[in-house]
Amino acid sequence: MKSTSFARRALGVLSIGLGLYTLGTAPTNATAQTRSASQKLEAIRQLMEKGQGLYITGNYQGAADLFEGGFKQYPYSAFLFNAGICYQKLSETDRALGKFREYLTVDPTAPDADKVKQRIAALEATKAVAPPVAELGGSGGIGGGGSAGLAGSGGAPVAIPPGPADDASAMRSLVVVETEPSDAPLRFYSRTEDAAPAFKLGAQNPGWKEIATARAPANLTLAVGKYHVVVEKFRDFNESHADIDVSPGHVYQFKANLSQGEFMAFLRVSANVKGAYVWLDDKKKERPFWGTTPHGELVSAGPHEVLVEAPGFEPLLAPVMVNHGEQKEMEVAMVRVNYGFLRVDSNAPEVKVRIDEQPKGVWRAGTEPLDVQAPAGQHKLTVIADGRKTYESIIDVPRGQVLPVHVKMIPKYPRGAAWTQAIIGAAFIGAAAYFGNESNKLHDQLEADRASGRLEEGDSRATRGRWYAVGANGGFAVGGVLGVLATYNFIKDPLPESSIRTDKPVEFDDPRKARPVALSLPLPSRLAQKPSVTPGPALEPPKVSVGAVAPDAAGLFVGGKF
Structure with missing residues (x-):
């Protein structure tokens, strides 16, 4: 009995613990899933807008490659149609036909399916191939293709006039609609007349046509135009609705919170700095950043504060107001720090x-x-x-x-030889001055004795004086030469001046990005390659030595009177 009681208590504790863990992790998982879905849509949005940009500039091949790559990553039919338009611009009819047919295979209930079939027929007609017999009735949604038809007795095809030339508005856009809770029934309407009044629930709504029905979550490929989405009554929730203004080559996200009876707004923040950090309603940065530019997510309707920061730029705090169901594009211009x-x-x-x-x-x-x-x-x-x-x-x-x-940094030119020459030259000049002075004294003594008649013939002072004079003259000569050499070597500098080399300016380091934990090769823009500090032969100073003075060398000869 004791063991059974213990087992029951242990089972109870484990159940409570598992329940608490589930409650604690469920919001985290939901948040992670929401963030992952937002990142996916943002990636699709960037691909679509980049492709649209290439198409507008006339780079049809680049746009086609980007749309095809986008479909491989994210299989949405809008990529296929847009790729087909690009190939049609490039006059690659077979590839264009392949993309349009694949578009109908992937999305057979597309609102513009009939228009796409007409476009296919027109392209086949341009190849002088009889188009297959197909029912082409119905206006079927919004499309921008050419028109074609099959008529005539005996099954003979009639000439199919070419469709209007495609322009930037020919691109299709992706519209994603979600509800909370999901699985709510959706109806999509297209405005067929420019002068049609705004759509109203329960009204006749002349100038509007229903183009599709679905259950949330749903995605549609739509052409440029004005649309309206209606979330029908679902369980205990009332109807909700929102306008959709579609521009070419964009991605739109709508989400209806049925408990509030309103569509959430979509806010996208972009800046002139890619990868800038964005905080939403968190100017003190107490929570993780909302995203990096360009970034967009569903937000509640009403006023918000957006804080944008990037290393090397002044922080920017701006208010923004979004309405229910609004698709808000907020562009900010960041200024560099001073x-x-x-x-x-x-x-x-x-x-x-x-x-x-x-x-x-x-x-x-x-x-x-x-x-x-x-x-x-x-x-x-x-x-x-x-x-x-x-x-x-x-x-x-x-x-x-x-x-x-x-x-x-260039080594200083060595001055050891100059100092040696200067010191030795000074010693020679000092010695020469001494010998010259002694020679002059002896000369004066001999002159005095000669004048008084006491000078003896063969006086040794005369010989000693002459040698003193020779020594003085030689010392002054050698000292003068060494002085000139020392002065030259003090002035001479064959080495270049120190210099700098600057690289292209780089951005400030981002403290939020993970730093490597293992040693790796330094980036050229961050660390300089350290050259050897040992100077090469070009930087080695020439060796200078004191040479001998020839007997007939030029110089300064200042000596005694002998």
């Missing part, structure tokens, strides 16, 4: 960086480049390294971007 960065590295082991004479940091070999922030505009850049020539120049800091700067 400062930028210099990303500095060098071939020297260590450099000190200054901007406008203000120290900004030290970069060392083997580390990340040094990011130096400065107001946008021109500044004086100074780079200093021990044993290297100082680099100074005016540099332009980009606004809201990073400018990679690679500094090539």
Whole structure:
């Protein structure tokens, strides 16, 4: 009995735990599914709009390739029809026919099925091939193709006039309609007369025609025009309805919350910066970001606040108002911040960086480049390294971007030979001055003795004085030559000045993007390749030595009086 009681208690605890887990995870899973569906529709929307853009610019082949690739990823019939239009523009009739036939196979109940059949017949007629006998009756929805018919006695085909030339409005769009709860019955109407009044529930609605029925969720391929969707009475819910204005090559999403009896609005935010982060009704960023531009989702009708941020740009907070069932396109223009960065590295082991004479940091070999922030505009850049020539120049800091700067520091030209020559030359001149002075003293003594008649013939002072004078003259000559050489070598500098190389400016680092956890090769735009700090032969200074002075060499000869 005890074991049975324990088993029952354990089973009860497990059941409660499983129930709590289910309650906790269900909202998360629902949110994830909703986000995944929104991302899928956004991807379809971008493909459709890009293809429409290529078509408008006349790049029909590029548009066809994009629409075909879009159908392989997301099998919606609108991609097939649009690809067929592109091939028709390229005069590739067989490929166009193949796409239109595939369109009818994938979506046999399309609102414009009859018009597409007429387009197929017209294309076949242009190939001088009798079109197959087919019932072409009915206006059947909205389409922009050519017209064709089969008539005549004996089954002979009559000439089929070519349809009107396709323009940008020939592209089809995808319309997705959902309800909460799902499976609600839907009816779609097309406005057939431009002057028709607005659609009203329960009215006769002249100038409007029913083109399709379905159950939610449903998707339709529609041509350019004005439509109306009605969610009929479903369970205990009343009718709901919304207008649909279709432009060429777009994707529209509608969702009706039947408990409120209204369609939700659709808000899409785009910016001049792709991948900017968007927060909806969360200016303090307390929740994860809503999406990245361009991004759109279903939202509740009413006022909202949109916050858009991107590294290197000023944050933008803007209000937006959306109505029930409205498809709102919100475009924002972001402005770059008024400062930028210099990303500095060098071939020297260590450099000190200054901007406008203000120290900004030290970069060392083997580390990340040094990011130096400065107001946008021109500044004086100074780079200093021990044993290297100082680099100074005016540099332009980009606004809201990073400018990679690679500094090539050139070693200072060695002055050891010049100093050696100067010291030895000074020693020779000092010695020459001493010997010259001694020679002059002896000369004065001998002159005095000669004048007094005490000078003896063969006085050794005369010989010693002459040698002092020779030494003085030689010392002055050698010292003068060494002085000239030292001066030249102090001035001489065969090495170039230090220089910089800048790369193309890059965007600010994005702190929200995951950083690699393993070492990888550095990106050229982020890290500079560090050249060897050992100078090559072109940077090695020539060796200078002190040469001997020939007896007849030119020089400064200042000596004694002998």
